[in-house]
Amino acid sequence: MIRENxxxxxxxxxxxxxxxxxxxxxxxxxxxxxxxxxGKISVQxxxxxxxxxxxxxxxxxxxxxxxxxQPHRHxxxxxxxxxxxxxxxxxxxxxxxxxxxxxxxDSSREMLFIYFVMSFGLLSIKRIILRRTLWHFRKKGFNLKxxxxxxxxxxxxxxxxxxxEDLDYGYxxxxxxxxxxxxxxxxxxxxxxxxxxxxxxxxxxxxISAVEIGDFEKTPKIISACEHTGSKLMIIPLYLDYMSTKxxxxxxxxxxxxxxxxxxxxxxxxxxxxxxxxIVGSALLLLVSSPIMLLVAxxxxxxxxxxxxxxxxxxxxxxxxxxxxxxxxxxxxxxxNTAWSSASDSRRTKFGSFIRKYSLDEFPxxxxxxxxxxxxxxxxxxxxxxxxxxxxxxxxxxxKHQVRPGITGWAQVNGLRGDTSIKERIEHDIYxxxxxxxxxDIKILLVTVFGGKFKNSEI
Numbered sequence: 040m041i042r043e044n045x046x047x048x049x050x051x052x053x054x055x056x057x058x059x060x061x062x063x064x065x066x067x068x069x070x071x072x073x074x075x076x077x078g079k080i081s082v083q084x085x086x087x088x089x090x091x092x093x094x095x096x097x098x099x100x101x102x103x104x105x106x107x108x109q110p111h112r113h114x115x116x117x118x119x120x121x122x123x124x125x126x127x128x129x130x131x132x133x134x135x136x137x138x139x140x141x142x143x144x145d146s147s148r149e150m151l152f153i154y155f156v157m158s159f160g161l162l163s164i165k166r167i168i169l170r171r172t173l174w175h176f177r178k179k180g181f182n183l184k185x186x187x188x189x190x191x192x193x194x195x196x197x198x199x200x201x202x203x204e205d206l207d208y209g210y211x212x213x214x215x216x217x218x219x220x221x222x223x224x225x226x227x228x229x230x231x232x233x234x235x236x237x238x239x240x241x242x243x244x245x246x247i248s249a250v251e252i253g254d255f256e257k258t259p260k261i262i263s264a265c266e267h268t269g270s271k272l273m274i275i276p277l278y279l280d281y282m283s284t285k286x287x288x289x290x291x292x293x294x295x296x297x298x299x300x301x302x303x304x305x306x307x308x309x310x311x312x313x314x315x316x317x318i319v320g321s322a323l324l325l326l327v328s329s330p331i332m333l334l335v336a337x338x339x340x341x342x343x344x345x346x347x348x349x350x351x352x353x354x355x356x357x358x359x360x361x362x363x364x365x366x367x368x369x370x371x372x373x374x375x376n377t378a379w380s381s382a383s384d385s386r387r388t389k390f391g392s393f394i395r396k397y398s399l400d401e402f403p404x405x406x407x408x409x410x411x412x413x414x415x416x417x418x419x420x421x422x423x424x425x426x427x428x429x430x431x432x433x434x435x436x437x438x439k440h441q442v443r444p445g446i447t448g449w450a451q452v453n454g455l456r457g458d459t460s461i462k463e464r465i466e467h468d469i470y471x472x473x474x475x476x477x478x479x480d481i482k483i484l485l486v487t488v489f490g491g492k493f494k495n496s497e498i
Contacts, residue, residue, distance in 0.1 A: 049108055052169070053099055059161050060130075061095040064088070067154035071147055080147075082138075090137075098130045116170065120163055121478070127159045170207070177209040184210050184244040187228065187237065189261055191221035194275055195249035199223065213241060218254075231257045234264040248274040283473045303475045304442050312477055313414065317443075320415050321408035332402050335366050335394055342390035343370050348403055353420035356443045361412040363420060364403035368395050404446050416480045417445025418468035433461050439468045442475075447487040449479075 064087045072080050102108065105126040107119065131151065176182050186202075188195045195215060202210040214228035215221075216237060228237050231254070238246065246265050250257060255277060265272040276282060278299065287301040303309050339347045349367040352360050368391025387395065394400045407413040413420065418439040421429070429436045449471035450456075450464040471479070 053103075053108060055165060056102060056162060057095045057099050059165065060098045060158050061091045063154050063158040063161065064091040064094070067150050067157060070153055071150035075149075082147075094130075094134060094137075097133060098127075101126050101130050101133075116167065119166060123162060123166070124159060127155060127162070131155045173209070174207045178206050182209055185213050185241075186210055186245045186247050187241060187243045188212050188215040188223075188225065188247050188249055189231075189234065190249040190251060190254065191215050191217035191219075191223045191225075191227070192249070192251040194251060194277075194279060195247075196223055197279075198247060198249050198275060199225065210245075212247075213243065231260065234261055235267055238264060238268040238270045242268075243270065246270045246272045248272060250277075252277050283469075285473055300438065300473070302441055302472055304472075309475070313475075313480065314411075316477070316480070317408050317411075317414050321405045324402075324405045325409065328402050328405065331399065332366075335399050335402070338390045338394070339366050339368075342388040345370070352423060353444065354423055354426045354440060355412055355420055356440060358426075358437070358440045360423060361407070361420075363407055363413070366394055366400040366403060367391070368400045401446055408446065412443075414443040414445045416448055416471075416483050417443050418448050418471070419451065419464075420444035429461055433465055435469055436461075436465055438472065439465065442472055447483060449483060452483050452486040 065084060068084050068087055102123070105122045107122060107126065131154075134151065173182060188198065199212055202208050202212065212225055214226040215223055216228050216231060216234055218230045220227050228241070246261075248258065248261050250261070258274070262272060264270075281299055283300045283302075285301050287298040289296045289298060304313060336347045345367055347367060349365045349369075350362045351365070353363040355361045368388065369386040370388060391400070404413060408415055426436075448468065450467035453467055455464045455467060
């Protein structure tokens with residue numbers, strides 16, 4: 040039944056997209072030439088009505104190529120809407136190219152801009168409403184995928200907690216398979232030797248293999264049972280705790296190689312884009328903030344004896360040390376390389392507390408960004424003393440050194456600054472590293488400047 044519902048939903052999704060993209064052309068034409076002033080009609084409406092039929096089919100094909108019609112239970116809006124934007128923009132370029140080839144490139148570009156904004160906006164709203172509607176029905180027990188869990192250990196429990204806590208996924212576990220009963224909150228359906236019989240009888244929409252390492256040798260039988268019964272099988276890896284959220288497969292002469300920690304910034308185009316933003320952004324910030332930095336330099340000099348700029352060794356990308364620059368906010372002391380500063384630190388000067396409160400002491404780090412030691416956004420760099428301490432105490436701590444450290448970061452905009460949980464900070468840093476995008480960097484910078492917080496589910 041779930042497959043029939045999915046096919047019907049996909050059909051409705053495709054047809055509604057086609058109708059929206061078709062109807063937006065004449066609507067954009069009417070708005071541009073009959074509502075807004077100054078329009079001169081160079082291509083008649085009849086042409087766009089005819090072209091719209093073929094163009095809508097092209098758009099739907101492009102949307103399909105971008106994966107917008109695949110089952111999206113696992114895909115969040117934060118992923119789907121950027122895909123929709125890119126696909127819609129590509130369609131607009133195709134339309135402009137067609138008009139250019141037909142020597143109609145003098146047609147109103149304002150009309151096409153209106154068309155793009157309206158069609159993308161309406162397609163986005165439709166998807167948001169569709170997800171909300173599906174979530175409502177799934178909450179009521181409809182449009183659910185029924186799954187059988189293979190395994191009754193901690194991995195199975197984690198999977199069960201996820202699908203129960205987030206009903207938007209639309210999964211319901213009907214029982215689990217294990218040789219012995221465990222404390223998992225599901226009916227025990229039988230042992231591993233009965234998998235084929237259980238799947239034949241229950242005919243679940245999916246089978247989730249969540250076996251522990253002690254039962255791993257049963258995996259070939261589980262795969263065989265699923266293939267024999269035609270059941271869709273999903274396997275949760277034993278090394279789940281060591282994998283990123285977006286692992287990547289490579290192939291060596293037919294042998295699949297799993298890259299357990301895919302980092303988007305390993306892609307040279309992504310790295311170039313981020314570095315270009317850092318260079319331009321830091322240069323502009325150095326220029327704009329130079330009068331403020333001059334005033335702060337005078338204030339630091341008058342506040343207490345010592346240098347204006349405080350240069351401290353930090354650990355950067357690829358574990359290479361570098362000198363991070365700040366305006367000095369404390370009196371010269373012997374603990375500057377082995378101790379954190381707190382809000383009530385007696386080592387701070389009054390002027391130092393002021394510039395720390397408004398982050399003015401961080402401004403010299405724009406130079407660190409410009410020369411390539413740091414980035415505008417990234418994990419905060421740590422003192423070598425603490426790196427040596429935490430690398431053995433905090434799981435995955437050293438992963439943060441695979442990218443450039445930043446002035447601000449994902450952990451910082453979520454309130455994890457200064458003397459806060461190292462474990463939570465690393466979890467946020469790794470989330471940022473594995474989910475980097477230019478849009479995420481921009482959002483973090485905006486939150487840093489204008490305040491507020493946002494969570495993983497909001498990006």
